[in-house]
Amino acid sequence: MKALPLTLFAACAVTSLASQAAELDIKLTNLTQGLHFTPILITAHNSDSKLFSVAMPASTALQTMAEGGNLEPLMTEATAANSDMVANPAEGLLAPASSTMASLSTKDGNNYLSLTAMLLPTNDGFVGLDSWMIPAEAGTYTIYLNAYDAGTEANDELVVEGSGMPGTPGIPAAPGGNAGMNGSGVTSSETNMMVHIHPGNLGDDDLEAGMSDLDNTVHRWLNPVAMLTVTVK
Amino acid sequence: MRFSKSLIILVLSASLAACGDSDNDEVEVTDPVMPVMSYEFTVQVTNLTNAQPLSPIAAIAHSEGMLWQIGEPASAALELMAEGGDNSELLATDFAMASSSAESPLPPGEQVTLMLSTEQLDSLKISLATMLVNTNDAFTGLNAIDVSSLAVNESLSRTSFAYDAGTEANSEAQGTIPGPADSGEGYNEMRDDINRVAMHPGVVSQDDGLTNSVLTSQHKFDNPVARITITRTQ
Numbered sequence: 001m002k003a004l005p006l007t008l009f010a011a012c013a014v015t016s017l018a019s020q021a022a023e024l025d026i027k028l029t030n031l032t033q034g035l036h037f038t039p040i041l042i043t044a045h046n047s048d049s050k051l052f053s054v055a056m057p058a059s060t061a062l063q064t065m066a067e068g069g070n071l072e073p074l075m076t077e078a079t080a081a082n083s084d085m086v087a088n089p090a091e092g093l094l095a096p097a098s099s100t101m102a103s104l105s106t107k108d109g110n111n112y113l114s115l116t117a118m119l120l121p122t123n124d125g126f127v128g129l130d131s132w133m134i135p136a137e138a139g140t141y142t143i144y145l146n147a148y149d150a151g152t153e154a155n156d157e158l159v160v161e162g163s164g165m166p167g168t169p170g171i172p173a174a175p176g177g178n179a180g181m182n183g184s185g186v187t188s189s190e191t192n193m194m195v196h197i198h199p200g201n202l203g204d205d206d207l208e209a210g211m212s213d214l215d216n217t218v219h220r221w222l223n224p225v226a227m228l229t230v231t232v233k
Numbered sequence: 234m235r236f237s238k239s240l241i242i243l244v245l246s247a248s249l250a251a252c253g254d255s256d257n258d259e260v261e262v263t264d265p266v267m268p269v270m271s272y273e274f275t276v277q278v279t280n281l282t283n284a285q286p287l288s289p290i291a292a293i294a295h296s297e298g299m300l301w302q303i304g305e306p307a308s309a310a311l312e313l314m315a316e317g318g319d320n321s322e323l324l325a326t327d328f329a330m331a332s333s334s335a336e337s338p339l340p341p342g343e344q345v346t347l348m349l350s351t352e353q354l355d356s357l358k359i360s361l362a363t364m365l366v367n368t369n370d371a372f373t374g375l376n377a378i379d380v381s382s383l384a385v386n387e388s389l390s391r392t393s394f395a396y397d398a399g400t401e402a403n404s405e406a407q408g409t410i411p412g413p414a415d416s417g418e419g420y421n422e423m424r425d426d427i428n429r430v431a432m433h434p435g436v437v438s439q440d441d442g443l444t445n446s447v448l449t450s451q452h453k454f455d456n457p458v459a460r461i462t463i464t465r466t467q
Contacts (some may be wrong), residue, residue, distance in 0.1 A: 033431040097304040097431040205443050216442050217403045220434040
């Protein structure tokens with residue numbers, strides 16, 4: 001009996017306020033076996049205020065997130081754009097095969113949902129959702145997310161402490177504690193300077209030497225890397 | 234219950250027949266019989282990989298439960314199937330209302346059709362699982378796909394991802410892979426990986442930098458790895 005007025009209210013809200021303000025429950029699952037996500041940023045925004053665009057150069061704010069996991073510049077831009085946001089719902093890293101939940105109330109006009117989080121260990125890889133239109137119809141929706149490359153740093157696959165600042169080569173951390181050292185570097189150039197689907201980590205089977213500091217049986221992945229479940233109330 | 238009821242009806246009709254009141258026989262017999270509703274589904278699976286035979290596919294019909302969950306440890310039944318292709322325990326899953334197994338492994342580029350028959354449609358779900366046999370513990374399948382709203386002759390199609398049972402490290406080493414690439418060990422009860430089900434990172438192979446791998450570039454795969462069409466036939 002108690003649920004009935006609530007249900008009726010939700011039905012009215014959906015029909016009368018279609019494609020306007022929404023109440024969202026969000027669950028993000030890291031599907032990978034060996035990658036951590038840095039703090040996650042989820043924004044609801046208008047059609048212009050995207051977090052990233054494929055086949056376009058990364059903004060400095062996106063680069064800062066993708067190379068070191070720092071969300072501050074993206075959050076500053078989102079605030080300026082009057083976006084609604086959830087920052088760092090997992091309160092730190094989201095471990096492999098783990099989930100986090102968040103709730104988001106969106107304002108009129110913020111009809112698109114986007115998400116970013118850096119993938120560790122990568123040089124400038126991130127999991128991304130770009131401008132998913134929030135459905136007007138109440139329900140639960142499942143979206144699979146791919147791994148992108150910001151195109152701002154060569155994928156040398158060398159773990160270098162303190163390399164998270166934009167423009168500093170190297171992977172700032174391998175949170176699983178299972179990376180190697182003394183690699184010679186897979187490459188020193190980034191040929192595609194636009195945001196693109198990440199070609200994947202290469203890794204090697206020598207944790208003491210070789211080209212890469214990454215383990216080729218642990219740090220590779222296949223898309224998708226995350227599952228996003230959005231419940232529109 | 235239904236069985237004993239129809240027995241009673243048979244006895245009744247037999248005794249009526251014995252009275253010689255043959256005119257009323259048909260009415261008395263057919264009217265009270267409850268027909269047993271049967272719902273039938275076919276599950277067609279196509280192997281989309283280059284060189285990963287799929288172990289005999291296990292399909293179950295159920296109304297609750299899941300064969301696996303991302304982030305949770307694999308069940309013993311799933312581990313047995315994902316490491317060695319033995320689907321016997323999955324088929325015997327306690328929440329399965331019906332189950333069906335392919336008779337043999339499914340080679341790359343081929344398809345197989347399984348049948349499932351149930352007496353319940355309400356909340357009905359179909360799940361299936363199979364091992365990519367030229368791996369340590371990769372599997373694919375579908376988890377609790379709702380088929381309760383399918384009309385007769387209606388189908389739904391899905392593609393499936395490769396998952397990692399998380400119960401055996403992906404060493405690709407000689408003697409650890411049960412498929413034809415190695416003919417090595419299948420199931421081993423030891424769990425020496427992250428002990429959570431996740432997406433599979435793919436195989437590396439000796440051609441792509443894993444010196445001790447028995448696999449070659451032929452055994453690499455990408456998502457999706459299988460295509461599944463479920464059709465309600467009755």
